[in-house]
Amino acid sequence: MKHNLLKGTFLLIMISAILSNAVHGEELYYDGIVEPSELVKVSSQVEGILAQAFFDRGDKVSSDDVIASLNSDIEKASADLALARVEFMRRKCQRNEDLYKKQLISIHDKDEMETELTIAELQYKEALEKLKIKNIKSPVNGVVVERFISRGEYVSDKPIMSIARIDPLYVEVVMPAGEYGRIKKGSTARIRIENPVSRELKATVSVVDTVIDAASGTFGVRLVLANPGHSLPAGIKCRVFFPALN
Numbered sequence: 001m002k003h004n005l006l007k008g009t010f011l012l013i014m015i016s017a018i019l020s021n022a023v024h025g026e027e028l029y030y031d032g033i034v035e036p037s038e039l040v041k042v043s044s045q046v047e048g049i050l051a052q053a054f055f056d057r058g059d060k061v062s063s064d065d066v067i068a069s070l071n072s073d074i075e076k077a078s079a080d081l082a083l084a085r086v087e088f089m090r091r092k093c094q095r096n097e098d099l100y101k102k103q104l105i106s107i108h109d110k111d112e113m114e115t116e117l118t119i120a121e122l123q124y125k126e127a128l129e130k131l132k133i134k135n136i137k138s139p140v141n142g143v144v145v146e147r148f149i150s151r152g153e154y155v156s157d158k159p160i161m162s163i164a165r166i167d168p169l170y171v172e173v174v175m176p177a178g179e180y181g182r183i184k185k186g187s188t189a190r191i192r193i194e195n196p197v198s199r200e201l202k203a204t205v206s207v208v209d210t211v212i213d214a215a216s217g218t219f220g221v222r223l224v225l226a227n228p229g230h231s232l233p234a235g236i237k238c239r240v241f242f243p244a245l246n
Contacts, residue, residue, distance in 0.1 A: 028179075028241070028242050028244060029192075029239045029240060029241045029242070030173050030174075030175055030239070030240050030242075031173075031237060031238075031239060031240075032171045032172060032173040032191070032223075032237070032238050032239065032240040033171070033172050033235070033236070033237055033238070034169050034170070034171055034191075034193070034225065034232065034233075034234055034235065034236050034237075034238055035169065035170045035171075035172055035234050035235065036142070036164035036165055036166050036169065036170070036234045037165050037166070037167075037168050037169060037170050037224070038140055038142070038164070038165035039145070039162065039163075039164050039165075040139055040140055040142075040162070040163050040164075040165070041159035041161075041162050042067065042136060042138065042139065042159060042160055042161050042162070042163060043136075043157065043158065043159045043160060044068075044070060044133075044136050044155050044160060045133045046070070046133055046134070047154070047155060047156050048070035048071055048072075048134065048154075048155055049070060049071040049152065049153070049154060049155070050068060050069075050070060050071075050149050050150065050151050050152065050153050050154075050155050050160070051069050051070055051071045051072070051151065052068065052069050052151055053067065053068045053147060053149070053150070053151060053160070053161070054066060054067055054068060054069075055067050055068075055144050055147070055161065056144060056147055057144050057145065057146055057147055058143065058144060059143070059144045060142070060143055060144075060230065061138045061141070061142060061143070061144060061163060062138065062141050063137075063138055063139065063140055063141050064137050064138065065137060065138045066135045066136065066137055067136055067137065067138050067144075067160070067161055067163075068135075068136045068149075068160050068161070069134055069135045069136065070134045070135075070136075070155060071134075072131055072134035075127070075130050075131040075134055076131060078127045078130065078131075079124070079127040079128055079130075079131050081127075082120070082123045082124035082126075082127040083124055083127075085120040085123065085124070086117070086120045086121050086124045088120075089113070089116055089117040089120045090117060092113055092117075093113050093114060093117050096109070096110060096113055097110075136160060138163055139163075140163060140165045141165060141167065142163045142164050142165040142166060142167075143163065143164050143166055143230065144161055144162070144163055145161075145162040145163065145164045146161065146162040147160070147161050147162075148160060148161065148162070164234060166227055166230055166232070166233070166234050167226065167227040167228060167229075167230060168224045168225055168226050168227055169224075169225045169226075169227045169232060169234060170206075170222055170223070170224065170225070171191055171203050171222070171223040171224075171225050171238060171240060172220065172221075172222055173220070173221045173222075173223070173240050174216075174218045174219075174220055174221075175218060175219060175220075175221055176217060176218055177212045177217045177218060177219060180212060180219055182242075183205060183208055183221055183242060184205065184208070185205050185206065185207070185208055186204065186205060187204070187205045187242075187243075188202050188203065188204055188205070188243075189202070189203055189205065189223060189240050189241055189242050189243070190202060190203075190240070190241040191203045191223070191225055191238050191239070191240055191241075192238060192239045192240075192241065193232070193236060193238045195236065195237075196233070196236065197231075197232065199232070201225060201226075203223035203224060203225040203240075204223060204224050205221060205222070205223050206222050206223065206224045207220070207221065207222035208221055209221070223240065
């Protein structure tokens with residue numbers, strides 16, 4: 001909801017700002033806003049009680065980091081039981097291998113024990129998978145924006161955390177229909193940021209909308225801005241300078 005509200009507010013600001021675009025030297029600039037390239041609400045595959053959350057708002061996370069875990073006492077016990085069955089069947093098969101060589105048991109008995117071992121191994125694998133999904137992992141490298149659930153709370157289909165990927169960042173610009181066709185995918189532009197850090201960077205156009213909004217007479221452009229080390233925050237305004245046509 002907050003992300004959609006930010007999108008709507010940004011669109012209104014950008015449309016009103018179009019009228020104030022200016023030529024700077026030989027470059028045309030428009031106001032833009034820097035946003036996360038992804039905003040992921042991470043949920044659990046299964047229901048349960050949250051045992052621990054390992055990250056909180058503002059923490060950096062890497063892809064595949066375990067960000068939270070559900071209570072898994074029953075799953076651990078099931079996995080231990082399945083492993084005990086596997087180890088027992090392996091010993092049983094090993095003992096009876098010598099008996100088979102001495103023709104003291106039939107091929108049918110040998111096949112039956114080997115099949116039981118295979119089933120036990122599959123059951124153990126299934127138990128490990130059920131235990132594994134009790135750990136919730138981050139799907140992206142990013143920063144925790146919000147944590148929705150605390151330890152001891154019941155986890156169902158609601159998200160546990162919201163994670164923003166801020167490397168790379170996206171720069172969103174709304175442009176007048178008269179500029180359509182001038183900006184090409186793959187072209188570069190200068191991004192000037194003044195607050196909270198004064199910086200000028202280069203970004204690459206990744207998306208040029210092919211549908212013009214009839215009501216406002218505008219279309220959207222997205223640029224990709226590298227952000228190694230997460231030195232730039234998302235949610236800040238900027239100016240985007242596009243090279244002038246020859």
